[in-house]
Amino acid sequence: MDAVSVYVHIPFCRSKCGFCDCLSVPITDNETASRFTDKLINEIELWAALPKIERMPVSVVYLGGGTPNSLPDNCFERIVLELKKAFNIGADTQISVECTAGFLNYDGLSFLKSLGVSRISIGVQTLEEPLRFKLGRKLNTDAVPDRIQKSKDAGFVTCADIIYGLPDQTIDGYIQTVEQLIAAGIDGLSTYRFNLL
Numbered sequence: 277m278d279a280v281s282v283y284v285h286i287p288f289c290r291s292k293c294g295f296c297d298c299l300s301v302p303i304t305d306n307e308t309a310s311r312f313t314d315k316l317i318n319e320i321e322l323w324a325a326l327p328k329i330e331r332m333p334v335s336v337v338y339l340g341g342g343t344p345n346s347l348p349d350n351c352f353e354r355i356v357l358e359l360k361k362a363f364n365i366g367a368d369t370q371i372s373v374e375c376t377a378g379f380l381n382y383d384g385l386s387f388l389k390s391l392g393v394s395r396i397s398i399g400v401q402t403l404e405e406p407l408r409f410k411l412g413r414k415l416n417t418d419a420v421p422d423r424i425q426k427s428k429d430a431g432f433v434t435c436a437d438i439i440y441g442l443p444d445q446t447i448d449g450y451i452q453t454v455e456q457l458i459a460a461g462i463d464g465l466s467t468y469r470f471n472l473l
Contacts, residue, residue, distance in 0.1 A: 324362035404449030
């Protein structure tokens with residue numbers, strides 16, 4: 277039986293970044309997070325009830341957003357555990373989460389590891405200052421390679437997203453961002469073009 281991939285969109289962030297055109301809003305209270313989690317779990321159950329779906333092997337679970345782990349830990353954990361219960365997720369299934377470098381501290385990494393997350397995609401966007409702070413990135417440039425190393429040391433496949441074509445971005449700054457991420461040992465790099473809407 278062919279394997280399938282599962283994408284779960286969690287439309288919450290700590291704050292809405294000006295460059296982002298994804299469907300996402302700042303998370304403001306635990307009640308909203310709990311209601312969303314209840315509705316999402318109900319939808320997961322409905323998908324899993326479709327004929328054959330629950331038996332199909334899952335190669336990848338991708339939790340995107342937004343910043344999925346901006347949800348309270350108990351909500352995020354409920355979602356991951358429900359996915360594991362509802363679908364044919366095995367030891368070889370890659371579970372991937374989008375996050376910011378600010379989440380990659382010891383507690384955050386330990387929590388993700390305990391849930392079986394194996395891949396992290398970090399929204400770096402740029403390491404060029406002061407452009408980084410104009411984009412709403414809270415962690416300073418020097419701290420990002422350290423967080424990448426912590427993620428890799430914890431056993432995660434660690435990837436980064438960066439943007440090109442930003443206002444005030446320089447070619448040299450973009451190239452330097454790529455070089456710094458490669459030097460930090462990043463496992464994968466996705467580049468996105470900045471679009472004015």
